[in-house]
Structures are given as structure tokens and as C-alpha cells.
Amino acid sequence: MPPTGDARTPASRAALGALAAALTVTASVLAGCASGGTERHGSPKPAAVRLPPRGAGFDYQIGGAYPPPPGVRIVSRDRSDRPAPGLYNICYVNAFQAQPAERASWPAGLLLRDGHGKPVIDEDWNEPLLDLRTPAKREQVAQRVNRWIDDCADKGFDAVEPDNYDSYTRSHGLLGTADALAFMRLLSRHAHTRHLAIAQKNTAELAARRQRAGLDFAVAEECGQYDECGVYAKAFDDRVVDIEYTDRGLGAARARWAGRLSIVRRDRDVTTPGSAAYVRAVR
Numbered sequence: 001m002p003p004t005g006d007a008r009t010p011a012s013r014a015a016l017g018a019l020a021a022a023l024t025v026t027a028s029v030l031a032g033c034a035s036g037g038t039e040r041h042g043s044p045k046p047a048a049v050r051l052p053p054r055g056a057g058f059d060y061q062i063g064g065a066y067p068p069p070p071g072v073r074i075v076s077r078d079r080s081d082r083p084a085p086g087l088y089n090i091c092y093v094n095a096f097q098a099q100p101a102e103r104a105s106w107p108a109g110l111l112l113r114d115g116h117g118k119p120v121i122d123e124d125w126n127e128p129l130l131d132l133r134t135p136a137k138r139e140q141v142a143q144r145v146n147r148w149i150d151d152c153a154d155k156g157f158d159a160v161e162p163d164n165y166d167s168y169t170r171s172h173g174l175l176g177t178a179d180a181l182a183f184m185r186l187l188s189r190h191a192h193t194r195h196l197a198i199a200q201k202n203t204a205e206l207a208a209r210r211q212r213a214g215l216d217f218a219v220a221e222e223c224g225q226y227d228e229c230g231v232y233a234k235a236f237d238d239r240v241v242d243i244e245y246t247d248r249g250l251g252a253a254r255a256r257w258a259g260r261l262s263i264v265r266r267d268r269d270v271t272t273p274g275s276a277a278y279v280r281a282v283r
Contacts, residue, residue, distance in 0.1 A: 063270030091152035095162035188214030224253025
């Protein structure tokens with residue numbers, strides 16, 4: 001289905017109600033300008049954020065918002081939608097790549113280009129990667145993404161989910177882990193100044209560096225299918241929401257992590273009820 005706002009079909013690899021269950025913590029974030037942050041280390045600046053409850057009912061609605069099913073306490077929705085009243089709400093933002101429909105709105109100099117000057121494309125989704133190779137480029141990209149994070153905060157979301165943290169793995173060696181971490185730090189500092197928690201999306205290989213990146217919890221796709229749930233659970237103290245796209249993956253995730261992690265089975269296109277492709281299951 002065509003993306004709406006930042007919504008995209010997932011790769012194969014909030015409001016107030018849940019406050020009693022969501023923990024209020026103090027997150028140490030390095031001081032920076034509110035519009036884009038800074039890569040220079042500064043004095044810690046505390047910002048209170050609410051973390052998602054562990055092992056709570058979850059629904060992944062980035063393909064379109066609909067009334068959450070009974071038992072759901074955590075919902076992830078695209079930034080173009082509004083949070084679900086009374087639940088813990090996560091705001092989806094495509095942060096490391098450009099949506100096909102929004103490509104023209106990005107300055108040409110902020111798209112990652114190969115040695116021939118051609119944009120580097122994530123072929124699965126036809127999305128150009130953003131150029132994060134220098135501090136100046138990262139600041140410019142962050143200024144744009146942080147405006148979306150501001151919109152999430154203004155709408156009343158509790159947290160933000162920046163997608164494509166792993167885009168460096170599709171950059172043909174032009175980007176590395178240091179670029180991804182440095183850019184994520186800019187986003188996390190800004191999110192924390194807006195009192196939003198911030199999630200690590202996939203990228204299990206960087207989970208152990210979550211504190212360096214300033215990340216608070218994880219949104220994992222198919223960690224049961226690929227036996228990665230333990231990596232996220234260890235790094236984030238079980239504050240993990242997991243989306244599985246097969247019955248096998250759901251079974252594997254629940255066999256070990258039911259009651260500890262928030263697990264849901266969705267269809268790969270993350271459709272809405274009424275669609276012939278719609279699937280949602282928790283057991």
C-alpha cells in the first residue's frame with residue numbers, strides 16, 4: 001500500500017492513560033540547541049520521559065490508525081496520525097531515509113550519493129539514504145527530522161520510533177556505525193528535551209551501545225523469527241516491543257518472552273481491519 005506520511009510497510013528483518021504503568025525516569029541528555037542539537041559534548045541536562053510498560057499488550061498501526069483492540073496498552077502510529085487516547089503512544093518517523101513521496105522536498109545535498117553522483121537507494125523501498133557522513137550534514141538532517149519529533153510531542157505522543165537506524169548497512173560502505181550513532185545522538189537529545197522517550201528500531205548489532213546513542217527502549221521486528229529478542233531484552237531491561245510477521249516467529253517469541261516483552265503478530269503491510277490482508281494475533 002502507498003505510504004501515508006512516514007508510514008512504510010515493515011522490512012523483513014502517548015496520551016495519558018498508561019501513566020500508572022509507565023515508569024517516569026530521568027534521562028541524561030547532553031545539552032544542545034533544541035532545533036537540531038550539537039555533536040559537541042556538553043553538560044548533562046535531565047529530562048523526564050515515560051518509558052513503555054514491560055510485557056504490555058501492543059499493536060503496530062504504522063499503516064493506518066484504528067481503534068486499538070481490547071487489552072492493548074501500547075500503540076505505535078505514523079507521525080501523520082494522532083495518538084490513541086489513554087494508551088502509551090509511540091510516534092513512527094522515517095529518520096535515516098527519505099520517503100519516495102517526500103524525496104523532492106529534501107535538498108539534493110542531503111541525499112547520500114555514490115562516486116558517480118547518483119543517490120544511494122534502499123532498493124526494497126525505493127528510498128534514498130540521507131547523507132550523514134559529516135557533522136554539518138548530520139546537523140542539517142537532524143534539524144528537519146527534529147521538526148517531525150516536535151510534531152509528535154505537540155500531538156501528545158509519549159515516545160518516538162526513528163526508523164532505518166541500520167541504513168548504513170545499505171550504504172555500500174559510504175556510512176558506518178559511527179555515523180549512525182552520532183546522528184541518533186542528535187535525535188535522542190532533542191526527543192528528550194521534548195520529554196519523549198526514544199526507541200532503537202531493529203539494528204541488534206548496536207543494542208549494546210544504546211546508552212551512547214541515548215536510547216530508552218527497543219522496537220524490534222521479527223526478533224523471535226531471527227532469535228534476537230535476547231539481545232534487545234538484555235540491552236533494554238525487557239523494555240522491548242516486538243512485531244512478528246509469521247506464526248512461526250510469533251510462537252518463537254512467545255515461547256521464551258511471553259509476559260516479559262510486548263509481542264504482536266501483524267501482516268507485513270501493516271494494514272487496517274477490513275483489509276483482506278489484515279492480520280493481528282498475540283498467541
